[in-house]
Amino acid sequence: MRWYWYLxxxxxxxxxxxxxxxxxxxxxxxxxxxxxxxxLASFALWAPVLLGPLLGTLADRVRRRPLLVVLNLAMACLLPLLLWVESADRVWLLFAVLVLYGAQGSVHDAAEQALMASVVDEDRLGTFNGLRMTANESMKLIAPLVAAGLFAAYGGGPVALLDAVTFAVAA
Structure with missing residues (x-):
């Protein structure tokens, strides 16, 4: 039943x-x-991937499950800062959060892969990874519609809060 909560x-x-x-x-x-x-916003998100091997070593040095929880909670606490991004002179804050977002993603992905390999039986790992990827990729079909509608109606702040809530739930 644990796999259900994870997915x-x-x-x-x-x-x-x-x-x-x-x-x-x-x-x-x-x-x-x-x-x-x-x-540059997209670059800020993806630039930390260049440090992926270095960032990923963190996942090898600490317990992975608590690391995943801490990473998710950290992003849940960080994203509400974006409510202050209401003008061009505060865009720097969005870029700073995006760089941290990308770094968190690199560490999170490494920890997640290592944890799954150690928790899921080897004969079920392929099936589980297939379910995980299907679940993750299916969100790429739904989320853009919701995000674009939310942004058009209320701006970026509510989208950041929505993401913060999703990180808290995932933790």
Whole structure:
């Protein structure tokens, strides 16, 4: 039954993450009018992946389950800071959070993969990973619609809060 709760966390977290990834560039563009800065938002999210091997070693040095919980709770606490991003002069805060978001994602992915390999039986690991990937990828179909609608109606802050809630639920 534990796998059910884990997959629920993957679905919820995947939904929030996809929503935030989509909205971050749009948010920057709407505040600054700059296509270059909007593209930089995506770069800020993905740049920490370049340090993935270094960041991933953290997952090898500590207990993985508590690490995943702490990472999710840290993002749940960090994302509400984005409510202060209401003008172009505060876009720097969005970029800073996006870099931390990307770094958290690198550590989280490494810890998650290592934990699953040690918890799930080897003969069921392929099936489990298939379910996990299906759950995660299916959120990429639903989240953009919700995120775009939420952003259009209320701006980026509520999307950041939605993502914070998904991280808290996943923790």
């Amino acid at each position: 629920t966390g993957v679905v919820v977290s995947g939904f929030g993450t996809t929503a935030m990834w989509l909205v971050s560039g749009i948010w920057v563009k709407s505040l600054t009018g700059s296509d270059s800065l909007a593209a």
